[in-house]
Amino acid sequence: MNLILFGPPGSGKGTQAKLLEKRMGFRHLSTGDLLREAIEKDTSLGRKAKEYVDQGQLVPDGLIGSIVKIKLGDLHSECVNFLFDGYPRTLEQVKQLEMIFSDFSMGSYQVISLDVSDEEVIKRLSGRLSCPQCGSGYNLNYKKPEHSGMCDKCRSALVRRSDDTQETIRERLKVYHHQTKPVLDYFDKTGTLTRIPGESDEEIIFQSIKRAMKG
């Protein structure tokens, strides 16, 4: 069974995806991570995607479809269960995904949505910091590092994502409500969706996801 983790930016999809990968053997596929990697490496895809990501807008469906298809083309023969994080985000991407699933005979999927209020999203994203060296995450509003701006584990300087500015966070939320919410309604109608409250402790949310998973 493949899983789609759904929810607004900052709903904890990435955190839960890492736990699901580590504890349950899913192969985590985050379109946001793939785009940031391409931007970091300054590939032609990265250059095309950067202006959208920096402004909190969605990268065009065609570009996203190509990267997902290329990635799954490389990986689908590993016969693992995939965990999609941040994809699909438009109804057009749902069509792409269903075509890719059929082309690669990937079976079915289940959708789990993490419900988090806009207010909480803003609080989480505006305080988010991470360590580029060891990947540890911090939050100035919840889990501060011991020494300001420095990773507790490896002492590297912490960084803020370039799209975690107040203005871009508000834009990303707007985009979520206008362009991505219809995808949630679609999944609801097709009976593939389970909604989970996403504002509690990460372990409690993980257990709720596990309980919601079918087969």
Ligand code: AMP
């Ligand atoms: P994320 O890390 O999922 O919050 O994504 C960060 C940014 O990457 C988004 O604000 C978009 O600009 C872009 N992005 C990620 N996934 C998609 C997608 N499926 N469709 C379009 N743009 C995306």
